[in-house]
Amino acid sequence: MNNRNRLIQLIHVGKRELALDDDTYRALLFANGEHSSCSKMNIKQLENVLAVMEMQGFKRKGNDAQSTFKRRLSPKSGKAKHAEIDKIRAVWITMHQHGIVRDRSEAALDAYVRRMTGRGNQKAVDHVGWLDANQAYTVLEALKNWHRREVVEEMREKGWPVPMNKAGTHPAGYDAVIGEYELMLKKQDVPTSS
Structure with a gap:
């Protein structure tokens, strides 16, 4: 050839x-x-x-050997059979942007999904797109809790305000915490005028 x-x-x-x-x-x-x-x-x-x-993540294998690809990227949103699957992919990519996960690829997310769904006597699901609605909800909530936990820890380390729940006893929900974190990141990047 x-x-x-x-x-x-x-x-x-x-x-x-x-x-x-x-x-x-x-x-x-x-x-x-x-x-x-x-x-x-x-x-x-x-x-x-x-x-x-x-x-964009495509990898060739060897010299003239068959090509291989280990870092599949997520497909466009809106194509999943359950809305939670698109949300799982979005949270995973955001976690990569925040430095929480090293590999944003679909293959890395699939490995996480296998670990989450293969607990106990359950048969592991090999691909995020194959999750049923209940599994997708469970994986999404686990990801959001992990993400929020990591972000709260980083915010505390940096001395940033952490939004609290109405009772003031625990950090607020996922959206409030991530929104505040994103706001603080933007403030950090904006140069101050002298």
Whole structure:
């Protein structure tokens, strides 16, 4: 197989592994290869497209061996069979942005889902998208509790105010805590005028 055909094959594998829908794929091709079809691109353009796919998490295996991909990215929201699944993915990505989880990939989230659903005598669910409504709710609540706990600890370490519940006995709910944390992060990034 010549280099050009090998690049086209890798790009097609990358499309599948990154779970790109056709419109997103064509936009990626056009933005990075100046054409919406691989067949019209030269080798340099194909290499540019492949480089962008690799920056998005696509991994090739070895030299000319079959390509592999271990860091699947989450699909677009709104495609899941339960709304909680989209929320799980959103919380997971936010936790990565906050430095709580190291790997934001779908594969890492799937590993977490397997651990959460495989407790006791339960059969583990291998992919977040396969959760039923009850499992999705349980995983979502566990993620939110973990996220809130980590954020509250960091806020206390930095001396930031932690929103409390109405009784003033415990930190407030997930949305209030994460909202305050995001606000404090934004204030930290805004330069002060002198």
